[in-house]
Amino acid sequence: MRDFSQNHRWLSINTATVRKSHGQDLPLPQILDACARHGIPAVSPWRDQVAAAGLGAISKQVKALGLKLSGYCRGGMFPAMDAAGLQAAFEDNRRAVDEACELGAPCLVLVVGALPGALAGKAAHKDIAHARQQVEDGIGALLEYAKGSGMPLAIEPLHPMYAADRACVNTMEHALDLCDALDPQRTGALGVAVDVYHVWWDPKLQAQIERAGRERLLAFHVCDWLTPTTDLLNDRGMMGDGVIDIPRIRGWVEAHGFAGFSEVEIFSTGHWWKRDHDEVLKTCIERHRSAV
Template identity: 70%
Template sequence: MRDFSGGHEWLSINTATIRKQSGAEVPLDRIIDQCAERGIRAISPWRDQVAGVGLDKVAAQLKALDIRLSGYCRGGFYPAADAAGLKTALDDNYRAIDEAKTLDAPCLVLVVGSLPGALQGKAAYTDIGRARGEVRDGIAASLEYARKVGMPLAIEPLHPMQAAERACINTLEQALDLCDELDAARSGMLGVALDIYHVWWDPKLQQQIERAGHERLLAYHVCDWLTPTRDLLNDRGMMGDGVVELKKIRGWVEAAGYAGFSEVEIFSTQDWWQRSGDETLDVCIERHRSAV
């Protein structure tokens, strides 16, 4: 297992972690500069943040500062109430693939979606089996396009608490089953984004990480699970502040062949988003060395 204690060359910052600083939204170009000032070599930006600055401008800034991407957030949200909605979702995923290619991302992360309308409080239907079928078909179509463009897709399984609204793929095993169905040759074009916040509890986690291997492990996200958790979406913990065995799990991931970035992704309405971005980044660097 790699020794992170002496530096932070394998640290990446998911820009959600500092998209709010001292309670206010901060533009992506400023976030990129803050990372560069600390020698952080990689980020994973969100599409809305990129759009807020401009795709070409962000691409030029990253190139000038020699900052890479560890992933691009996000595609997915395939299920819809009708055929027109399914087409709209698929077209949006094609655009996300193109954006990821422009930014030279190693993968586009897919949060696959679930019951359409549930996030807004009114599900168009309640058949989660149908949603999973629409996810399967959407990923298959996206993969066909992604192969042409040369952009790998990374399915991110989300914690079961988000099965209705955000993702009906909830375990690493489910995600890998889809990968094996749609990419049996293990081409490197379809894999998973392993987010510790969502999968740390899974009794099959080590087994499924071994199953994934380096061909499927396309991204690795870290934070911590706080007890008690005050908000199931927006109360992620800084690494070392919670109950996740982060070093043990990274050992499993690296034993399976993963040698990429550890991407810090923290949504924290009540804590880290209330602090300065400079403080948050400095703590991320320290905890990457000591806790990840």
């Protein structure tokens, strides 16, 4: 297991972590500058932030600053109510693949979607099995396109509390079942993003990480689970402030071949998004060394 205590050469910042500073939106160019200033070697930007600043400009800035990417957030949201909706999702995902290529990302992270309309509080139906079939079909179609572009797809199983509205793939086991079905040759074109927040509770986690293996361990995300957690989406904790044994899980992914960046992804309306982003980045660096 790599020693993270001496430096932060394996730290990546998911740009949502400093999406806000003092409660105000922080534009992506400033986030990238701040990461570079702190000697953080890698980032994982979000599509909406890239779109706001312009893909070309961000691509140039990333290269000029010498930043690497640990992933691109995000494709997915495959399920829809009709053929037109499915087609629109497919086209949007192709654009996400193109953007990931332009930015030099090592993978496109997929938050696969769930019951159509549920995110807006009006689920169109209750058939989660049907949504799951649409997800499998959607990934299958996108995979052909992504292979042509050389862009690996990383299915991110989300915590089961998001099964209705954000992602109906909620365990490593399910994500790897999809990998087995769609990429049985383990080509590296399809794998998983392991976010400790989503999977720490799973009694089968270690076994599924082993099952995934090097070809399918495409990303590793960290934050912490707070007790109590006061919001289902935006109350993630800084590493070390919660109950997840992060080093143990990192040990498992590294034992099975993962050697990439450890990406900090924290959504925190009540705490970290209220602080100054430089303070947040300093804390990420410190906790990367002491608690990851």
